[in-house]
Amino acid sequence: MEQLTNLIISDRELAFISTALNKLVLDTSASSVMLIDKSGQVVTTQGSGVRRNATSLGALLAGAFSSSRHIAELLGEKDFRTIFQQGVNENIYTTLVEEQWLLVIVFDKLTHIGLVKVLSKKASDELGRVLERVKADSTRKKSSVINVEFRS
């Protein structure tokens, strides 16, 4: 599958994404919710838990996810769309948004995984719609960002 060259996120779409992530933080009582690109770059983070380590977490989670997809392939599965990492106190639930982004929810033992699964599915559908708009906009917006002045 051909990968995109650029993904350009406008202020407006970033605000939509932040609202969706913030709602997920409030509804699940997660310490953090992140949206990362599958190449490992962090689109945005909400919540207080991971802010300082967001860049490293983005790279590691995207790496783990990419690796798990290859494991799926070896097992004859199309892919694994979610990963759940369980610790004594902290847990991480990662789910794929439309083959491009990863929605990451960091939560503690007071939050039930079932709630995270249901609400992340809902948020993921919403983010999927944002992604469609971002993809459609990226080509149009590219000329306004990467213009002659930028290249000079």
Add this chain to the structure above:
Amino acid sequence: MALINIATHEIHCKIVYYGIGYCGKTTNLQHVFRSIHPNARGDMLSIATETERTLFFDFLPLDLGTVHGFRTRFHLYTVPGQILYERTRLAVLNGADGIVFVVDSQAEKFEENVQSISELEMNLRRIGKDLGSFPFVMQWNKRDLSTALPVHVLDRYLNRRRVPSFEAVASAGKGVFATLRCISKTVITQL
């Protein structure tokens, strides 16, 4: 895939250092890490085995200045070089914007280098990219060793696309930044 965030005025790009085992990919990143001011870089992550061989990848986030109001943030990755980790290399290549191919210049490593470049071409095809039109730079590493092949020989057989190439001794820091400058410029130019 470069991520351009208009709200925060940032451009994020991913550069992958590729090459055979012990060719010096991690050494390149370690030199960059040591030489750059902590304000302009993040922590370096290494997922390595107990014997310090790269198991998954090394990762180093860098801030390489501003281009017309956009902060350019480069994420440098290495792949594990050992043959065993072919699938892992493919996983790390996902979403790359540019590739540095690090060549171990020693004569006895020549065949392995050739195989590694073919594997890279194949892996890029699997993610829908063509090495011919992709930001790509070669680094002839370990130039200080007496067994190193002459550059014109390496260039003739390993650099069929005639992409920019740099002589290096990564362990001493020689050629590391010239390579990084070239690939980062190429990536930005081809955005």
